[in-house]
Amino acid sequence: MGGIEHRMVSVNGITMHIAEKGPKEGPVVLLLHGFPDLWYTWRHQITGLSSLGYRAIAPDLRGYGDTDSPESFSEYTCLNVVGDLVALMDSVAGDQEKVFLVAHDWGAIIGWFICWFRPDKIKGFVCLSVPYRPRHPKVKPLQGFKAVFGDDYYICRFQEPGKIEGEIASAGPRRVLRNIFTGRALGPPILPKEKPFGENPNPNSEDIELPEWFSKEDLEFYVSKFEKAGFTGGLNYYRAMDLNWELTAPWTGAKIHVPVKFITGDFDTVYTTPGIKEYIHGGGFAADVPNLKEIVVIEDAGHFVNQEKPQEVTAHINDFFTKLQNNN
Known part of the structure; x- marks a missing residue:
């Protein structure tokens, strides 16, 4: 794709695949994907940001795509994954002491952890979809999710190793990925135990209606990678x-002090989950992230806002990082 270079790097005991483009001396922008995603989610931003003089770098995170996928979920903690990315920053940043960070979905969660653990590494953070939520001092995440959303909440359904993988295999990775990327269901994702991925159309059908922003070639790229690597690596984050929660007890009450811009789509499943809009716009988010500079809600965009509205998102990223550089 458009001069994007690919290479493998050794970080934190694993081999990681990265995609990159842009002048070697340009300010580094590290782009982190979520689930079920890959470096490929940033294809438009890699091209757009590199044309603006940035060095854009998008890895396949641990467990995804062409990056190593350790077997045990205990090797997918925030400490493991942040360790990977700090080592990657050290490898690619050269003389730059700090990098710009852009992240979506699980990448955003990891981005918040980086801002907790190593704020000295980050010039500014553009977070897509998932706002910062402080650690609850008494309630573990799974306990909280079950209490609020029930046992069929997607994160609860992801917990038993092998079970959801089997359901994905039965439904077919192509249909599951298509449904996730192009779905517009609002509110918390629920996966009922019967037909969790909906009715089963002909999986070989060529008559697939895809939105303008997500081509058949895009879908086939994802399918090829997940058929090869599987879904377990990504599920292990959940x-x-x-x-x-146990490992981060020392950070209870910690706030995020790096400069942050938050972007979401108005149809994002996270944004439309009960309580999230109130937190984002009602002062809670700004209290937990004192250096929150901007909140942007993009109209007619769902969860994958960076793919659905690529030029708009790239412009927002560049605008924020330009302001930060001009203020230094």
Whole structure:
């Protein structure tokens, strides 16, 4: 794609695949994907940001795509993944002491952890979809999710190793990925135990209606990678959530002090989950992130806002990072 270079790097005991483009001396922008995603989610931003003089770098995170996928979920804690990315920053940043960070979905959660653990590494953070939520001092994540959303909430359904993988295999990775990327269901994602991915159309049908922003070629790229690597690596991030809660007890009450811009789509499943809009716009988010500079809600965009509205998102990223550079 458009001069994007690919290479493998050794970080934190694993081999990681990265995609990159842009002048070697340009300010580094690290782009982190979520679930079920890949470096590919940033294809438009890699091209757009590199044309503006940035060095854009998008890895396949641990467990995804062409990056190593350790077997146990205990190797997918925030400490493991942040360790990967700090080592990656050290490898690619050269003389730059700090990098710009852009992240979506699980990448955003990892981005918040980086801002907790190593704020000295980050010039500014553009967070897509998932706002910062402080650690609850008494309630583990899974306990909280079950109490609020029930046992069929997607994160609860992801917990038993092998079970959801089997359901994905039965439904077919192509249909599951298509439904996730192009779905517009609002509110918390629920996966009923019967037909969790909906009715089963002909999985070989060529008559697939896809939105303008997500081509058949895009879908086939994702399918090829997930058929090869599987879904377990990505699911292990969810399976490590309670373990993350235990490991981060020293950061209870910690706030985020790096400069942050938050972007979401008005149809994003996270944004439309009960309580989230009130937190984002009602002062709670700004209290937990004192250096929150901007909140942007993009109209007619769902969860994958960076793919659905690529030029708009790239412009927002560049605008924020330009302001930060001009203020230094």
